[in-house]
Amino acid sequence: MxxxxxxxxxxxxxxxxxxxxxxxxxxxxxxxxxxxxxxxxxxxxxxxxxxxLPTIIQSHPSTYSTISVTDFGATGDGKHYDTSAIQSAIDTCHNSTTKPCYVTFPPGTYLTATVFLKSNVVLNIPKGSAILGGTKLEDYPKAWDRWYVILAENASDVGITGGGVVDGQGSEFVVKFDKRKNVMVSWNQTGACWGDECRPRLVGFLDSTNVRVWNVTLTQPAYWCLHIVRCENTSIHDVSIYGDFYTPNNDGIDIEDSNNTLITRCHIDTGDDALxxxxxxxxxxxxxxxxxxxxxxxxxxxxxxxxxxxxxxxxxxxxxxxxxxxxxxxxxxxxxxxxxxxxxxxxxxxxxxxxxxxxxxxxxxxxxxxxxxxxxxxxxxxxxxxxxxxxxxxxxxxxxxxxxxxxxxxxxxxxxxxxxxxxxxxxxxxxxxxxxxxxxxxxxxxxxxxxxxxxxxxxxxxxxxxxxxxxxxxxxxxxxxxxxxxxxxxxxxxxxx
Structure with missing residues (x-):
């Protein structure tokens, strides 16, 4: 109008x-x-x-395809890594002729190293399901700036939803619990990066367009939680973010060098900066x-x-x-x-x-x-x-x-x-x-x-x-x-x- x-x-x-x-x-x-x-x-x-907004904020499209990670061997037991199965489901979804394609996670806890989200793919994590980030250096790419549990690079029409949880296991990165401020692991001793903030982020969208994150809980990041970098047209709504209140650098949402971003109806409870x-x-x-x-x-x-x-x-x-x-x-x-x-x-x-x-x-x-x-x-x-x-x-x-x-x-x-x-x-x-x-x-x-x-x-x-x-x-x-x-x-x- x-x-x-x-x-x-x-x-x-x-x-x-x-x-x-x-x-x-x-x-x-x-x-x-x-x-x-x-x-x-x-x-x-x-x-x-x-x-x-009409382009990126919408309900499920009238036609879309769905692929389950369990069809590719994911166990969802929270103990064995499901990285390969999740990535295979994403890759298959990306190549689907029906777009968008939703990768679904039946009830369970899916332990994973970094998975790479691709264009026209939405991760659908329903209530009762959780993606659990790995806590070892080898769980992440060699380049420290790609250390995310979930990472989308140069993608379009991509997102995360479902009502479930993405968990970074932030407490596993605490060296000393302190009511003033926790002392955290820093992987800078490996030479992979420098400084005392050398830990993986939770979710990152880099150089992407038409990004949507909605109806999902992001919890316990070891470092920044949701990172939007050089993106165009991003919608983040109905998202709950919980970081340890005593942990430094566990920012809620960091929007970096990005344009046309909407954040609405979000609940952020964390130690470091929120928006x-x-x-x-x-x-x-x-x-x-x-x-x-x-x-x-x-x-x-x-x-x-x-x-x-x-x-x-x-x-x-x-x-x-x-x-x-x-x-x-x-x-x-x-x-x-x-x-x-x-x-x-x-x-x-x-x-x-x-x-x-x-x-x-x-x-x-x-x-x-x-x-x-x-x-x-x-x-x-x-x-x-x-x-x-x-x-x-x-x-x-x-x-x-x-x-x-x-x-x-x-x-x-x-x-x-x-x-x-x-x-x-x-x-x-x-x-x-x-x-x-x-x-x-x-x-x-x-x-x-x-x-x-x-x-x-x-x-x-x-x-x-x-x-x-x-x-x-x-x-x-x-x-x-x-x-x-x-x-x-x-x-x-x-x-x-």
């Missing part, structure tokens, strides 16, 4: 996610002048139209995430920190963030620019965890400091935070850099409640990775540096009249680095329970 131009759109087919109060601010025009920022226009809200767009080799455009529930010891939503190229046209809507170390994070460290981002209808609860995890309980964290002296400075502009409710142990941190200013940020309709309830020490700001690291700084409702253009409208900041009494500064900034701030209906005050 074609609709009139609205909040940044031209005539288009709108995906029905944005019937929110965004339209209140942009009712009849695409762009208008801000009343509160002088010559600075309100940033244009570019809504991702996602016209590719994490990154840019290593090319820009990332048109990502929408909506109707999700998240808990993490790191950032619930994090752009970066890998950020060599542009992020543009991202929408995060109707997301609940629970007991996380950081809510909405922009961690731009490598010179890439971020623009045209809408964050709306978000309910956030953030708290302190051990400082070995990045984050200081910030509900919103927007930073551009360069990773090191050799890194370029990226900028962040035209970002809109609308209808945000936060209950947090710390305030908002907005920190640009001299060559990477934060420009044209907007806070509209926000309720911020600050209260301490854990016993972790406060009084630090977190610039990690790189930059200045952890720095002593008294807490505040909003800390600002290196900003040009901030609109604050209908924002209510409440301070619990108790342990927060020693950090009751609503706004903390140095005027020489912060310009063009507008406050309209901004309130700050104590409250008592």
């Amino acid at each position: 074609n609709v009139p131009c609205q909040y940044g759109e031209t005539t288009c087919t709108r995906f029905q996610l944005y019937q929110t109060q965004i339209s209140y601010y942009f009712p009849n025009q695409c762009r208008k002048q801000s009343k509160n920022m002088g010559a600075h226009p309100i940033p244009q809200l570019t809504v991702v139209t996602l016209m590719f 994490c767009p990154k840019t290593y080799t090319s820009p990332l455009h048109n990502l929408t995430a909506t109707n999700c529930w998240i808990r993490t010891k790191s950032s619930a939503i994090k752009l970066g920190s890998a950020s060599w190229f542009e992020f543009k046209n991202l929408v995060f809507d109707n997301i609940t963030i629970v007991d996380s170390h950081r809510g909405l994070g922009f961690q731009i460290r490598d010179g890439g620019n971020v623009s045209d981002i809408t964050v709306s209808n978000i309910n956030i609860s953030t708290r302190y965890y051990d400082p070995s995890w990045w984050g200081r309980a910030e509900p919103i964290y927007v930073t551009t400091c360069p990773r090191d002296s050799n890194s370029a400075e990226g900028s962040i502009s035209n970002v809109n935070f609308i209808n945000i409710t936060a209950n947090s142990e710390n305030g908002i941190f907005l920190s640009g850099s001299k060559g990477g200013l934060l420009r044209n940020l907007r806070f509209i309709n926000m309720n911020l409640t600050y209260k301490r309830w854990t016993n972790y020490v406060g009084g630090l700001v977190d610039y990690r990775p790189g930059c200045q690291g952890l720095v002593n700084h008294s807490a505040a409702g909003i800390i600002m540096e290196h900003i040009d253009g901030l609109d604050v409208e209908n924002v209510n900041m409440r301070w619990f009249d108790g342990r927060t009494v020693q950090w009751d500064n609503p706004l903390d900034f140095t005027p020489s680095t912060v310009n063009n701030i507008s406050l309209l209906n901004f309130h700050s005050g104590f409250y008592s329970q």
